Amino acid sequence: MSKELIRLSNCSMAFDGEYVLKDINLYFNDKEFLTLLGPSGCGKTTTLRIIGGFQKPTSGDVFFDGVRINDVLPHKRAVNTIFQKYALFPHLNVYENIAFGLKLQRQNGKKLSKAEISGRVSEMLDVVSLKGFEKRDVTSLSGGQQQRVAIARALVNRPKVLLLDEPLGALDMRLRKDMQSELKRIQQATGITFIYVTHDQEEALAMSDTVVVMEGGAIQQIGTPEDIYNEPKNAFVADFIGESNILDGIMHSDGVVELFGRKFQCLDGGFSPMEPVDVVIRPEDIDIVDAAEGTLKGTVASITFRGVLYDIIVDFHGFKWLIQTTDLSPIGTEIGIKIDPDGIHIMKKSEFSGMYGDYSSFSDKYDDIGDAESELELEEAEGGYET
Amino acid sequence: MSKKPGFFGRFYMGFILFFLYAPIFVLIVFSFNSTRSRTVWTGFSLQWYQRLFSDGTILDAFYTTLIIAALAAVISTVAGTIAAVGFYNMRSRWRIPLTQINNIPMMNADIVTGVSLSLLFVSLGSVLQFRLGFGTLLLAHITFCIPYVVLAIMPKLRQIDRNLVDAACDLGCTWMKAFWKVIIPEIRPGIINGLIIAFTLSIDDFVISYFTAGGNIMTLPMQIFAMTRRRISPEINALSTILFMSVLILLIIINVRDVKQEEKLKKRAAALNQ
Numbered sequence: 224m225s226k227e228l229i230r231l232s233n234c235s236m237a238f239d240g241e242y243v244l245k246d247i248n249l250y251f252n253d254k255e256f257l258t259l260l261g262p263s264g265c266g267k268t269t270t271l272r273i274i275g276g277f278q279k280p281t282s283g284d285v286f287f288d289g290v291r292i293n294d295v296l297p298h299k300r301a302v303n304t305i306f307q308k309y310a311l312f313p314h315l316n317v318y319e320n321i322a323f324g325l326k327l328q329r330q331n332g333k334k335l336s337k338a339e340i341s342g343r344v345s346e347m348l349d350v351v352s353l354k355g356f357e358k359r360d361v362t363s364l365s366g367g368q369q370q371r372v373a374i375a376r377a378l379v380n381r382p383k384v385l386l387l388d389e390p391l392g393a394l395d396m397r398l399r400k401d402m403q404s405e406l407k408r409i410q411q412a413t414g415i416t417f418i419y420v421t422h423d424q425e426e427a428l429a430m431s432d433t434v435v436v437m438e439g440g441a442i443q444q445i446g447t448p449e450d451i452y453n454e455p456k457n458a459f460v461a462d463f464i465g466e467s468n469i470l471d472g473i474m475h476s477d478g479v480v481e482l483f484g485r486k487f488q489c490l491d492g493g494f495s496p497m498e499p500v501d502v503v504i505r506p507e508d509i510d511i512v513d514a515a516e517g518t519l520k521g522t523v524a525s526i527t528f529r530g531v532l533y534d535i536i537v538d539f540h541g542f543k544w545l546i547q548t549t550d551l552s553p554i555g556t557e558i559g560i561k562i563d564p565d566g567i568h569i570m571k572k573s574e575f576s577g578m579y580g581d582y583s584s585f586s587d588k589y590d591d592i593g594d595a596e597s598e599l600e601l602e603e604a605e606g607g608y609e610t
Numbered sequence: 611m612s613k614k615p616g617f618f619g620r621f622y623m624g625f626i627l628f629f630l631y632a633p634i635f636v637l638i639v640f641s642f643n644s645t646r647s648r649t650v651w652t653g654f655s656l657q658w659y660q661r662l663f664s665d666g667t668i669l670d671a672f673y674t675t676l677i678i679a680a681l682a683a684v685i686s687t688v689a690g691t692i693a694a695v696g697f698y699n700m701r702s703r704w705r706i707p708l709t710q711i712n713n714i715p716m717m718n719a720d721i722v723t724g725v726s727l728s729l730l731f732v733s734l735g736s737v738l739q740f741r742l743g744f745g746t747l748l749l750a751h752i753t754f755c756i757p758y759v760v761l762a763i764m765p766k767l768r769q770i771d772r773n774l775v776d777a778a779c780d781l782g783c784t785w786m787k788a789f790w791k792v793i794i795p796e797i798r799p800g801i802i803n804g805l806i807i808a809f810t811l812s813i814d815d816f817v818i819s820y821f822t823a824g825g826n827i828m829t830l831p832m833q834i835f836a837m838t839r840r841r842i843s844p845e846i847n848a849l850s851t852i853l854f855m856s857v858l859i860l861l862i863i864i865n866v867r868d869v870k871q872e873e874k875l876k877k878r879a880a881a882l883n884q
Contacts, residue, residue, distance in 0.1 A: 277776050297779040304780045310773035313878065314795040323791075327782035362878040380781065 228253045228416055229274060229384065234283035236269050236440075243269050245440045247283070251384070251418060256410050258419045258427040261437035262463070267420045270437070271386050274418060275304050298327075303377035304386040308393055309369045311361045317372055318357040321347055324380040347375040350409065367398045374409065384416040391426065403430055424464050428452065436460050438575075457570055461503040462579035468509075468544045469580020472502035472569070480569060483519065483539065487562065491569040501570040503580070506534070506547040508566030517559015523552050536582055543582040634854060641847035648844065658848040668849065671833040674744075678829065679812035682751035687805045689752070690759025695793065697760070698767040709764070716757050723754060724821035731822060742824030750822040751812045758811060759804035766800030767793075769875070799871050803864055810860040813853070 229251040236244035244266045251257055259267040272278040273285060276297035285292050292300065303324070311320050318341075325340045348354050351371035356364070361372060370390060377385055387406075391399045407430050410417045421427055427434050428448040436443045436451060436459075444456040455461035458469050473481040477492030482502060494500060514520050521539035532547045537558065544560075552558050615623070640648055644655035662668055693712070697705050715723065731746040740746075770793065778788035794801075816831035823832065830853055837846050 275776075275780060277779070296784070297776070298782045298784060302780075304777070306773040306777055308771065308773070310771050310777040312774065312777075312792060312795075323778070324781035327787070376781070 226253050227251070228288060229418075230286040231270070231273070231280075232284045232286065234270075234273060234280040234285065236266070236273065236278065237281045243440050244273075244280070247440075247442060249435065249442065249445070251416060252433075253383075254414050254416055255432050256407070256417045256419065256430060257433045257435065258421060258431040259435050259437060260421060260424060260427040260463075261443075262422055265437040266440040267422075267437050268388055271304075271388055271418060271420050274384070275302055275386050276300050301383040302386060303380050303382040303384075304388065305373045305377050305390045307388050307390075309373040309390075311369055311372055311376070313362050315361065316357070317348075317353065317359050317361055317364070318344055320361055320372055321375045321379050323376060328380070343379055344375075347379045350378070350412075351375045366394055367402070370394065370402060374406075378409070378413065378415070382415060384418060385410075387417060387419045389421055390419075391421075391423075399426070406430065428464070436463060438463070454568065455503060455570065457573035457575050458501050458503075458577075458579045459573070459575040461501075461568075461570065462575075466506050466545055466547070467580050468504045468506065468582070470502045470504070470542065471577075472500050474498045474500050474569060478564075480567065483542075485518065487518070487567055488564040489567040489569060490564050491567075494569070494571075499572055501572060501576050501580075503568040503570060504544075504562060504566060505568075506545045507532075508562060509544070509546045509548075510561045510563075511546065511548055511550055511552065512559045512561050514557045514559045516561070518561055520557060520559050523554050523556050523558060526551070526554060545582045637847050638851045638854070640844060641851045643844055643847075646844060648842070648847075658844045662845055662848050662852075665845075667828070668830075668833055668845075671828045671830050674827050675813055675829040675831075678744075678748055678751055679809050681748055682755055682812045683805050683809035685748075686752045686755035686808045687759050687801060690756045690804055690808075691763055691797075691801055693756065694760045694763040694767055694797075695789070697764065709760075712757050712760050715754060716761070720754075720815075720817035721821075724750075724818040727753065727818065728821035742822060744827055747819060747823045747827065747829075750818050751815065754815070754818055755808035755811055758807050762804035762807055763797055763800040766797040770796050799867065803867060806860055806864050810857055810864075813860075814857055 227250050231247050231249045234244060234247045234249075235242060243264070247266075247270060249270075259270055261267050269278065273280050276292070276295060276299075279293060287295075287300070287302075312323065315323065321344045322340050325335055325343060328335055344357075345354075348356065351374055353368065353371050353375065356368070356372075361369060364372065370393075373390070390406075391402050394402060403426060406417070406419075419427075419430065428451075431448055433445065434448055434451045435445050438459050444451060444460045446454070451460065451464055455464060455467070461467040461469055470482055474494040474497070475481055475486065476496060477494075478489055480487050480489050480491075480500070480502060511517075519539055521537040521544070524536045524538045524543065526536075527534040529547075532549060533551055535546050535548060535552070537544045537546055537560070546560070639651070641658055642654050642656070643651060644653040644657065697709055697712075700708070727746075727750045728742070731742055731749070735741055735746075774792050774796070775785075775788050778792045779785065783791060814831070815829070816835060819829050819832055820835070823829065828836065830849065834846055834849055834853070837843065837849075
């Protein structure tokens with residue numbers, strides 16, 4: 224088990240009396256790739272800025288290696304950051320940008336030698352595949368290349384922790400995929416703890432060891448990508464990570480849940496008898512069968528071709544389900560569905576119950592999810608400077 | 611699509627330019643006239659310029675103007691830069707009213723600024739034992755230049771990515787170091803423009819100087835004014851021409867720099883979207 228490196232203890236953050244973080248408790252292990260995931264304004268960037276030292280929590284403590292660092296300024300922290308839109312220094316070339324931090328470093332009161340600096344910079348240029356770009360003006364580079372310079376500029380200082388604030392937001396789809404594996408490779412090669420902020424759930428699932436789902440300034444769930452996907456804690460998490468049909472159910476006893484007046488078998492338990500619950504059924508866990516054989520019967524309402532799969536919306540007495548399938552049934556056909564017990568996941572009722580998981584307004588919702596544009600978070604605009 | 615101007619449009623434009631520049635053009639032409647006549651062209655000569663540069667009081671005024679302009683430009687640029695950065699770091703609740711207050715002196719009538727500064731200096735002088743002179747003239751020039759410097763620098767500050775300062779701190783800078791290593795290089799074009807604008811305004815100023823210089827020193831515009839009261843001579847034309855040309859050259863420099871900056875910014879934005 225790797226050891227704990229950073230701990231946020233009861234951290235809250237308010238701007239002008241408005242809380243954007245509410246009593247966060249979170250720890251980060253050494254050499255871990257942890258992602259803070261959530262929609263705009265959920266408090267993920269603020270959490271990152273508190274770790275980086277750009278903002279002091281309104282209340283609560285930050286510990287680094289067991290030492291309280293609330294009052295330690297950013298330049299004294301063993302943490303480096305990759306900012307949204309990279310924040311490269313436009314008046315410096317690639318070499319000078321990467322060497323910026325090294326030139327400020329002092330070892331036993333002495334500056335690093337020119338030879339050491341240039342050695343470490345060229346080593347870093349190798350890591351990010353930018354050999355030969357030393358003299359280039361950073362403003363003449365493409366987005367992807369600027370991203371690599373930003374990574375090199377942060378990593379050359381050999382931080383214990385690298386903070387990444389939506390680093391891939393400005394890149395196009397293809398480049399983003401490439402950079403995802405690149406970042407993962409760099410993280411494994413260097414053994415540096417990565418704390419990654421994103422609103423893109425696919426990115427979070429693909430790269431992270433641990434995912435922290437945030438909403439409304441609070442942590443909703445912490446877990447491995449598999450946990451988060453398979454065992455969402457509430458309707459918000461189930462909806463935000465992947466696609467989900469979320470239904471009202473009643474738990475009869477361990478392993479038996481009632482949906483639409485019918486009893487289904489499931490694997491969850493530990494609820495009180497007849498407790499109302501939220502039931503998550505992932506679109507890919509639903510099998511389509513002949514209308515006669517299905518446990519539920521419905522009518523195909525719409526079909527969208529997604530490449531590998533079809534997304535079909537099926538109307539079950541007014542509740543619209545999303546089903547992902549390779550079998551095509553034309554619009555208007557009546558079909559039956561079957562759900563295996565391990566395809567049904569039961570969640571306790573929460574503040575998010577009833578807000579998500581119905582596909583009646585299918586098209587709007589889908590656009591939202593596919594939209595990976597970087598959005599400036601509200602709290603960032605309000606943040607101002609801490610000096 | 612922009613429409614090409616028709617005959618009337620061109621004529622109107624030419625008419626306005628003629629009225630604006632004809633007097634200055636005539637003034638310049640007659641500064642090279644070989645006789646004292648201000649109405650009949652008698653031949654080319656540089657004699658009025660020669661006389662100008664052999665006249666002790668005019669040379670004194672020339673030096674005073676240059677020294678005041680240089681000092682006022684440098685000091686107001688330093689003060690204005692600090693003020694602009696201060697505004698930039700303020701919350702908008704404070705920044706907006708304070709920048710408005712910064713703008714008021716620029717719209718205020720020069721004569722009001724001049725008289726009020728003069729009254730202030732005279733009353734302070736009677737307490738602190740000083741008289742109107744070089745010091746008060748310099749203070750007055752610094753005062754009216756600062757708002758323009760702030761105005762030249764603010765847009766450059768707004769263009770800075772806020773994360774740049776955070777990035778510098780993240781990489782090991784204190785705030786002060788980040789100021790020198792990141793903010794100053796980024797706003798340098800604005801600072802230099804502010805410096806040139808302040809220098810131009812200082813050379814140019816008559817009204818405020820007139821009220822704050824006292825009886826012992828003179829700037830070039832004051833000298834020209836004094837000469838018109840004594841005797842009308844083409845020397846005035848020559849002196850005015852020099853003043854006009856220096857201001858014109860400075861303004862051209864400012865404009866060319868602005869255009870170049872715009873182009874650079876456009877290139878930057880284009881590169882990022884590749």
